[in-house]
Amino acid sequence: MNDSIALNPNKIVKALGKPAGEFTKQDLIRYIEQNNIRMLNFRYVAGDGRLKKLNFVINSKAHLDRVLSMGERVDGSSLFPFVQAESSDLYVVPRYRTAFMNPFTEVPTIDVICSFFNNQGDPLESAPEYILQKAQRELKARTGLVMEALGELEYYLFSEIDRIYPITEQKGYHESHPFSKWGLVRREAMQVISEMGGTIKYGHAEVGNILHGDLEMVQHEIEFLPTPIEDAADQLVMAKWAIREVAYKHDLEVSFAPKIIVGHAGSGLHVHTRFMKDGVNVMADDRGLTDTARKVIAGYLMSSESLTAFGNTVPTSFLRLVPHQEAPTSICWGDRNRSVLVRVPLGWLGVGDKMLRHANPQEPADTMSAIENNQTVELRSPDGSANIHLLLAGMAVAARYGLEHPEALKVAEQLYVKADASKVASLKQLPASCFESAECLGRERARYEDGGVFPAGLIDSLIKNLQAFNDLNMSEKMFGNADSLKDLVNRHLHCG
Known part of the structure; x- marks a missing residue:
């Protein structure tokens, strides 16, 4: 077989x-x-x-x-x-x-x-699935590259407090049962997603543990394998449906909302991307990150403000995107740095098979598999409110913009950060509301409409819908008003 x-x-x-x-x-x-x-x-x-x-x-x-x-x-x-x-x-x-x-x-x-x-x-022309197809087609026609993506799908499950093994707030990362709850729901969801055609990398408990009244809210994550963006978008949409169905079967409430309670970890939809040519990953080589990867990163950074119109579509998105948190606000990039907007994670470059040999000294050398080039770059701003097909289409447009921009490598050099990005005062910031996000999309709409990828009527509709939230200076207006914040969160608890 x-x-x-x-x-x-x-x-x-x-x-x-x-x-x-x-x-x-x-x-x-x-x-x-x-x-x-x-x-x-x-x-x-x-x-x-x-x-x-x-x-x-x-x-x-x-x-x-x-x-x-x-x-x-x-x-x-x-x-x-x-x-x-x-x-x-x-x-x-x-x-x-x-x-x-x-x-x-x-x-x-x-x-x-x-x-x-x-x-x-x-x-x-305006169907999300076809917009994504057009974005991939235009990218390949003009650069010769095919874009692949994988999403990190974070969500919370709500249940009554476990009086035997209570959770520890903000300490859920990779925790196991009984100190983390509802791993069986995550595993069941992973199984059905895979039976539906989803290609899953792994699942685990995430940082967010929240005790709230008689409820404990436990955060989980399911991460996928890289696949062409058309398939990646379908997988994420189907996965959210499957997770909700499994949770419902267990009488649990599930939320992909960007923020559940202010002061606790929000849920993102981090997106890793890589670019392929003739089936080969061109993001890195023996010398490290390639110029192609740096141009892609520059494209994401130069388009990052308007990309929020696709990836952060409800007011509570901007309760997650706040300074001094792992959710980024500063427009910059870095290696293995979780405070930046675009992160370059470990990619197994330069390590060969020495880790495998150290962990398994009994393994014959001639049976060792070659270490493949797994390098990706991660956009950390999107969240569960995203229109996933439009987000990936927007990212494909942004990547093409960087690949074609004459100053892309210079931009990448200028916006590289090693320190905590939130402490670098010179960096430009992401929008702080849906209203500002809409304004950014309006200013940069030409690059999304270029090549006929995004119809003008769709851009008009997105701008109108985002501005209708009327959330300009929302954080300042709601500061100290717990009831208003709670009402806002509840309105968008089941977004996406």
């Missing part, structure tokens, strides 16, 4: 004996017939970045064939804020490679992620 199939947790992959990328319509029909599948769900990401669903009962083979071939009509005006009601009909058409067995239904059901098309049969 192919190595990519032998341990693959996706049940359809195992049954068909082929990678998901090779699924055909007839493959799915055959699997459905042989496994008595009774229902089919279409999934798609609408303008708000959330996962939607359309249910089908399978009436016959002919009906199934028609649905898989033609897709279905939906009301676009209810799914996108800038589709006019008088021309609102859209098609949703399944992408066979995304098919998976729904892990939460009692009746055997297959789910498939869909793409949006207009009445001419062309991709919907």
